[in-house]
Amino acid sequence: MRLDIVLLGLIIPVISVADQTCHYQSYRWNTLTRQAEFFESVTKSYADLAPHEIDNQTGCSVCIEDQRQVIIANLKPIRVCKQIAGQIEWILNMSIAEGFQIRQLRGYHVGRTRGEIDVHGRRTKFSNHSFGIAVDVNSDSNGLYENCVEFGKQCILRRGGDWLPDENPLSIRGDSLLVELMKDSGFLWGGEINGRQKDFMHFSVSGY
Numbered sequence: 662m663r664l665d666i667v668l669l670g671l672i673i674p675v676i677s678v679a680d681q682t683c684h685y686q687s688y689r690w691n692t693l694t695r696q697a698e699f700f701e702s703v704t705k706s707y708a709d710l711a712p713h714e715i716d717n718q719t720g721c722s723v724c725i726e727d728q729r730q731v732i733i734a735n736l737k738p739i740r741v742c743k744q745i746a747g748q749i750e751w752i753l754n755m756s757i758a759e760g761f762q763i764r765q766l767r768g769y770h771v772g773r774t775r776g777e778i779d780v781h782g783r784r785t786k787f788s789n790h791s792f793g794i795a796v797d798v799n800s801d802s803n804g805l806y807e808n809c810v811e812f813g814k815q816c817i818l819r820r821g822g823d824w825l826p827d828e829n830p831l832s833i834r835g836d837s838l839l840v841e842l843m844k845d846s847g848f849l850w851g852g853e854i855n856g857r858q859k860d861f862m863h864f865s866v867s868g869y
């Protein structure tokens with residue numbers, strides 16, 4: 662009986678991985694033109710996935726099949742890595758219950774926006790959003806800034822809207838329940854990442 666269970670445990674994942682088909686749509690960010698390009702629609706067997714197409718920490722890949730839909734309030738549904746979808750859903754709903762308003766959400770979104778730059782000026786590595794392991798909250802009020810080791814006037818807004826935590830209730834404060842619950846669950850907040858960028862909308866499993 663035990664042997665059967667062990668054998669099943671070994672055989673079933675192998676068969677299902679080989680049989681499963683992966684689908685995803687991707688683009689590459691061109692650092693010279695500052696535009697998305699090289700759009701592609703990929704269909705391949707799970708068995709053919711390359712290591713850079715899978716997140717080590719969660720096991721979620723860039724395939725849409727590894728994502729679960731999450732619906733928060735009356736917002737457009739998002740997709741998140743199935744391993745963390747329940748946690749994300751709970752945290753966002755708790756924050757709303759405590760009075761925080763969520764107007765925009767973004768989860769799974771595949772694109773090569775990180776890593777080394779190729780000869781055409783294009784990024785080569787997948788972002789955290791590509792694996793569904795990152796969520797952006799209220800981007801219009803929680804921008805991505807560069808030149809921003811410490812937040813201040815020198816910071817340059819690159820994406821989203823101004824972060825005004827003392828004036829705008831849609832901006833995410835460092836002492837908010839949302840940040841507290843995210844950090845308790847092992848997520849990092851982009852408002853606290855080290856280095857030249859601050860991404861106040863962004864929460865992720867593995868940092869930026």
Ligand SMILES: [Zn+2]
Nearest residue numbers: 795796797863
């Ligand atoms: Zn993000």
